Amino acid sequence: MQLVRVALDVPLPTLFDYRLEHATRELIGARVLVPFGRGQRAGLILEVGGAPQVPPERIKRVTQVFTGEPRLAPDLLDLMRFASRYYHYPIGQVVMGTLPQALRRARASPDPEARVALTPAALAADWSALPPRAVARRRVLEHLRAQGPCAPVLLRSLASTASRALKDLMAQGWVAPRVELPRDTTQGAVHSARSDLELTVDQDKALRAIEATLGRFAAWVLLGVTGSGKTEVYLRLIERVLARGGQALLLVPEINLTPQLEARLGARFPGAVLAGLHSGVPEAERLRRWRAAESAHASILVGTRLAVFTPLPQLGLIVVDEEHDASFKQQEGLRYSARDLAVLRAKHRQVPVVLGSATPSLETYASALAGRYRLAQLPSRAHSQLPSIRCVDTRAQRLREGLSSELIDALTRRLASREQSLVFVNRRGYAPALVCLACGWSAPCPRCSARLVLHLSETCLRCHYCGHEERVIGACPSCGNLDLTAAGHGTQRIEHALGQLFPAARVLRIDRDSARKRLAFERMQQRIQAHDVDILVGTQMLAKGHDFPRLTLVGVVNADSALYSTDFRAAERLFAQLTQVAGRAGRRDASGEVLIQTEFPDHPLYQAVQRQDYAAFAQLALAERREATVPPYAHQVLLRAEAPAREAVDHFLGRAARAGRRLSFRVEIYEPVPASVARVAGRERGHLLVQSGSRNELQRFVDAWAPCLSTREARRVRWALDVDPLDF
Numbered sequence: 001m002q003l004v005r006v007a008l009d010v011p012l013p014t015l016f017d018y019r020l021e022h023a024t025r026e027l028i029g030a031r032v033l034v035p036f037g038r039g040q041r042a043g044l045i046l047e048v049g050g051a052p053q054v055p056p057e058r059i060k061r062v063t064q065v066f067t068g069e070p071r072l073a074p075d076l077l078d079l080m081r082f083a084s085r086y087y088h089y090p091i092g093q094v095v096m097g098t099l100p101q102a103l104r105r106a107r108a109s110p111d112p113e114a115r116v117a118l119t120p121a122a123l124a125a126d127w128s129a130l131p132p133r134a135v136a137r138r139r140v141l142e143h144l145r146a147q148g149p150c151a152p153v154l155l156r157s158l159a160s161t162a163s164r165a166l167k168d169l170m171a172q173g174w175v176a177p178r179v180e181l182p183r184d185t186t187q188g189a190v191h192s193a194r195s196d197l198e199l200t201v202d203q204d205k206a207l208r209a210i211e212a213t214l215g216r217f218a219a220w221v222l223l224g225v226t227g228s229g230k231t232e233v234y235l236r237l238i239e240r241v242l243a244r245g246g247q248a249l250l251l252v253p254e255i256n257l258t259p260q261l262e263a264r265l266g267a268r269f270p271g272a273v274l275a276g277l278h279s280g281v282p283e284a285e286r287l288r289r290w291r292a293a294e295s296a297h298a299s300i301l302v303g304t305r306l307a308v309f310t311p312l313p314q315l316g317l318i319v320v321d322e323e324h325d326a327s328f329k330q331q332e333g334l335r336y337s338a339r340d341l342a343v344l345r346a347k348h349r350q351v352p353v354v355l356g357s358a359t360p361s362l363e364t365y366a367s368a369l370a371g372r373y374r375l376a377q378l379p380s381r382a383h384s385q386l387p388s389i390r391c392v393d394t395r396a397q398r399l400r401e402g403l404s405s406e407l408i409d410a411l412t413r414r415l416a417s418r419e420q421s422l423v424f425v426n427r428r429g430y431a432p433a434l435v436c437l438a439c440g441w442s443a444p445c446p447r448c449s450a451r452l453v454l455h456l457s458e459t460c461l462r463c464h465y466c467g468h469e470e471r472v473i474g475a476c477p478s479c480g481n482l483d484l485t486a487a488g489h490g491t492q493r494i495e496h497a498l499g500q501l502f503p504a505a506r507v508l509r510i511d512r513d514s515a516r517k518r519l520a521f522e523r524m525q526q527r528i529q530a531h532d533v534d535i536l537v538g539t540q541m542l543a544k545g546h547d548f549p550r551l552t553l554v555g556v557v558n559a560d561s562a563l564y565s566t567d568f569r570a571a572e573r574l575f576a577q578l579t580q581v582a583g584r585a586g587r588r589d590a591s592g593e594v595l596i597q598t599e600f601p602d603h604p605l606y607q608a609v610q611r612q613d614y615a616a617f618a619q620l621a622l623a624e625r626r627e628a629t630v631p632p633y634a635h636q637v638l639l640r641a642e643a644p645a646r647e648a649v650d651h652f653l654g655r656a657a658r659a660g661r662r663l664s665f666r667v668e669i670y671e672p673v674p675a676s677v678a679r680v681a682g683r684e685r686g687h688l689l690v691q692s693g694s695r696n697e698l699q700r701f702v703d704a705w706a707p708c709l710s711t712r713e714a715r716r717v718r719w720a721l722d723v724d725p726l727d728f
């Protein structure tokens, strides 16, 4: 009887001991059913052998090993172990949380396909080591090697004991069901398969440099201005990887960007099997795609952050597109950075990883400057000019519903020449607040420390933090004033104003309210492509990655607020956002124009945006970060807590701070503070920041500190550790 240690979806930082006859190390990564509490649970074997952690008589038996299912490969298990350690999240929850739903359930997963094939383990193994009497097993192996994937019934004729042999081979992890996807999962290819496109000198240089590192680890930063042809470089690299029989993993920040990219990949690689993995994929289909990747049938995997945990036996390249995007960081549960894990995975697997962006995160850029990552640059657009960017000083004039005369003139010119324009507004709704100018009252959310946003299209006041809705009131509840004012400009208000100014123009608003459903967004994109729209009004949803050929003007309406933010990353985000949105202008032959309305036209940030000089901005921002000793010049862990009562939060965090100070590590423990939005949906939120110049020291500190956090008081709050936090 052997001991196996099993990962279970239980919020405890441990593996669980079970007994299993004839268990060997081959079973590591296998899914099992085990008794737990009063029921049965699915888990994954992570260790075989070793000393039991509980008295042997209390160790129960494994109920069942799901022999027909794939096993998670050691490199993936290593990645999960690392994620559990580094992000201080229970190993069982990490492992089970990354699996498709069907593999978390306490029963055998539905077998999507009835074909079986050799696994990479079998291909790598030495078959002569099989015992001489294993005739049937040998025949099955030889047959699968010669014929490729095969339905199990067809194997029966190979030997009288072929079924038994197949079962054994599956238990051994040498044969596994092979899941196949239809070859073309994309609809309506928008881009043609132009692999004959002649690369620019810079693209060629970048490609050669990165290509030279295929087959070993290298972390590349591909710093290329918007429209410089970064995607083209990815495609060429993928081509090389596929030619060597490898798999490529492409991570993208947003589900909305995957259809465009999938279409482009599908058109370029019609012979390759492509799988897209993101939250919009239905569960059953997700399992199929996951297994297609796992059995190396799919050779290109495009996905959002969770896809970083997909098994890819032939992995040859990882690309993280728009690597600066905050959505690569998960904000709940396992608070991992898919970008950082992608680098780690590449290192484990000895393959290159490419982090692409026009505005890399300062952490990434600093790593490139320090020589930890390598830098490849595409300083100009592939086949058009960068747009001209100009600030419009709004102090010098009266705006018409938030719009300057320069922007109105520019819009007028685009309408006359039948070109498209985009007005970028960073707020949804009609106006960010409903205020009384007589007494200063503004409509608050009863459940959050936030103001309600006026939504005129839905005639309501809505909280953007908790979703609370109220009817629009007619009089100030504080002083009775009947004349309440809508303060500031949201997308609906700008949409309305544009409708009044240009009654003949077709105005389309795109924000999370109008594009709630994914199909709605796709339909809107089609309208834009079909030139069924003259002026787009939208939030950052529109800024990322999209390619609208007729768009030649971008106006930015109210960006200044980020300049006074206390968040040390606000400037970086603003720079990235403005660069991205400006990058939508003039991507085809027409030259683009960008107008940024601001009260601070001389601000160094806007100066750098105007010159489109990322390096200058980064240098400035990094100097400030160094001065302030914040990331990337320090490493951070945030202890977050929330509870209905402020007192419980303060008490918990206060105790945690004191417990931390009693430990002697070279870390700085700050005072607990309320979160930037202190109350959300009736829950008070606060946090405690711990910082250190050394990542290792910080990790050692948290290892020692975390056990002190689960006190009796801790039950009154919901708390979590956030390593490398992005949000405060």
Ligand code: ADP
Pocket (backbone or CB within 6 Å): 197, 198, 199, 200, 203, 224, 225, 226, 227, 228, 229, 230, 231, 232, 233, 382, 383
């Ligand atoms: P990025 O990903 O850097 O924003 P893309 O790869 O999407 O840029 O390229 C922008 C546009 O330039 C696309 O329309 C693409 O087809 C085109 N393009 C890319 N490389 C070249 C090239 N070498 N010659 C001509 N056009 C190119």
Ligand code: ZN
Pocket (backbone or CB within 6 Å): 445, 446, 447, 448, 450, 463, 464, 465, 466, 467, 468, 680, 681
């Ligand atoms: Zn609210």
Ligand code: ZN
Pocket (backbone or CB within 6 Å): 436, 437, 438, 439, 440, 441, 476, 477, 478, 479, 480, 481
């Ligand atoms: Zn009032």
